Amino acid sequence: MQRLLYPLIASALITIVPFLMTFEKGQNIVRGLFGYEYFALLLFIVFIKNKLKKNSHAFAGMVTAFALLIAALFAIAWLDLQNLLSIKNWGTSWYGTIPFATCGLAIAMVWKIKPFKFNAICFILFVALILHLEANNQYAAQPLAQFPTIDYLERTAPRPVQRSEITNEFRNKFAVTDSVFITRNYVDTTRSNVIILVESWGVPLDIQRFEEQLKVFNTPTVVGIHNRMYSRTRTAEREDLIQTFKRDTTGHRDTTFLPQTFANIGYKTTFLFGGDSLEQWRYKYIANMGFNNSFYGKKSSIGHILNDAQMIAGIDSTLTDSTQKHFIAWTTRDTKFPLPGFTSIYNSPATTIDSAYTERLASTLKRIANLAKKHPETRFIVQGDHNPILSPLKFQERFYKRRVPFVILN
Numbered sequence: 001m002q003r004l005l006y007p008l009i010a011s012a013l014i015t016i017v018p019f020l021m022t023f024e025k026g027q028n029i030v031r032g033l034f035g036y037e038y039f040a041l042l043l044f045i046v047f048i049k050n051k052l053k054k055n056s057h058a059f060a061g062m063v064t065a066f067a068l069l070i071a072a073l074f075a076i077a078w079l080d081l082q083n084l085l086s087i088k089n090w091g092t093s094w095y096g097t098i099p100f101a102t103c104g105l106a107i108a109m110v111w112k113i114k115p116f117k118f119n120a121i122c123f124i125l126f127v128a129l130i131l132h133l134e135a136n137n138q139y140a141a142q143p144l145a146q147f148p149t150i151d152y153l154e155r156t157a158p159r160p161v162q163r164s165e166i167t168n169e170f171r172n173k174f175a176v177t178d179s180v181f182i183t184r185n186y187v188d189t190t191r192s193n194v195i196i197l198v199e200s201w202g203v204p205l206d207i208q209r210f211e212e213q214l215k216v217f218n219t220p221t222v223v224g225i226h227n228r229m230y231s232r233t234r235t236a237e238r239e240d241l242i243q244t245f246k247r248d249t250t251g252h253r254d255t256t257f258l259p260q261t262f263a264n265i266g267y268k269t270t271f272l273f274g275g276d277s278l279e280q281w282r283y284k285y286i287a288n289m290g291f292n293n294s295f296y297g298k299k300s301s302i303g304h305i306l307n308d309a310q311m312i313a314g315i316d317s318t319l320t321d322s323t324q325k326h327f328i329a330w331t332t333r334d335t336k337f338p339l340p341g342f343t344s345i346y347n348s349p350a351t352t353i354d355s356a357y358t359e360r361l362a363s364t365l366k367r368i369a370n371l372a373k374k375h376p377e378t379r380f381i382v383q384g385d386h387n388p389i390l391s392p393l394k395f396q397e398r399f400y401k402r403r404v405p406f407v408i409l410n
Contacts, residue, residue: 003113004124007046010106011038014073015146018081018098022088029087032146035080036128039145041073042110043121050115070107077103080148083155161205163401166225169207175224182226182406183240187258188379189265192319192326195381196368197236199336201361202387202399213361214407216369222408231386231402234280237331240383241289260290262327268292272315272330274306291329308334308364312371319375326378334360337390350394357388357395372409380409 015035048066055062077099085095116124132145166176179185187193203225204210214223228236245255259269270293277283277296286294295314297306315328339356342348365382372380384404388396 003116006110006113007039007042008034010042010109011035013109014038014077014099014102014106015080017102018077018084018095021098022084022090022095024088029084030141030143032132032143034145035076036125036132036145036147037076037149038073038106039128040121040125041069041076042106043116043124045069045073045107046110046113046115047118047121049111073107074099074103076148079152080146083148083151086155161397163205163397163399166203166400166403167207170203170210170225173207175222176226177224178227180226180229180239181242182224182383183258183381184243186222186379186381186408187262187327189262192267192375192378193262193328193381194315194319194326194371194378195240195329197233197240197329197331197383197385198361198364198368199233199332199334199385200357200388201335201384201404203384203403203405204399206398210405213365213405216362216366217407217409218369218373220407220409222406224406225400225403226383226406228386228402228404231389233331233385234282234285236383236385236404237282237329238285238289241329257289259292259327259329263290263292267325267327269327270295270318270329272311272328273297274308274311274333275336276305305333308332309367312367316371316374319378331385332364334364335388337388345390346392348392350392350398353391353395354398357391369409376410378410380407382407382409 012034015032015038019029019031045066048062048069051062052066078096081095081099082092085092128145132143135144170176183195187195204213214220217223229239241258243256243258243261259271263269269291271286271289271291272295273279273282274297276298277294282296283294283299297303297311311330311332315330318326318328335357338345339353339360341356342353368380368382372378383406386404387399387401
């Protein structure tokens, strides 16, 4: 036990001394009681030192390993000091002597102890880590261990653009909600309804860009933003069409979909997708939602992919029949990533991707707006399925995560 106590005290010395030397009244900085990395390095330093002592003709690799361990100890102590100073925006000045003093004392403290075997060191470090994690769950305000390298990497890593919280600028102009039941809240049982999921239509961080997209719609009834739990089209297609769900006594989930409800009151319900029925296995889960009909541009090897303009022409033709009420759900394709012409999903130039995406999205939204204008008696519910994914990170960072627009027309 005494052999273990010395490395623990030595690692605590390296960790706590710079903290105390830079302490200011009123500061609130969570700090570990001992340095996990120092503890590990000290155990291995003693282990290698003993190997060298037993074999005076030790090969060069062992000597090199010993030197690297010593250097790593000083280097991590230096990083730890810089972490503390950066919090206060202080310069290094005389504080730079602290790591050399504490590391020198720590090595002296453990120099004479009897080393542990290699397997024992690994086991000790594993147990120490588990104890730290368990203690952290119980009382996070005072962790057992400190990890200077992790703190340094976190401090120096590039800060990603804030893409989670919608700003007040958006909230003051648009309806912002976390509800996923947009379709259920806005469908109209007295007339035809067209539910449109626009592929990869996310909310841009730039509010002016969002407002520019909305200009194509002629006085929409509602414009808003809502949250998607998952960035998947198949999930959006399902959750947008849910009316109710409940669980029975066995925990089984029973879901009622809007197409079932509308079919029961005499509507002709249709699902449309210009792509392949095998894509996302749509032919399976769409069939379980209660649609009377489903139409795909391509089924297996039969047919061909239809673009958004062709699909809108089909919807227009269907809505001309005023003797029949329709419930139509359509998922667009023209803005699906990866966009045509870009062979690399993540390494294409973000500006070029943005230009192609903007052009395609504007075209689809314009066609939808014209369709809604042509059929003012029909309720249109237009949403994004998810923010742009499968694209360069620099492009993705121009949009909020898991936030999509919704527009109610007529």
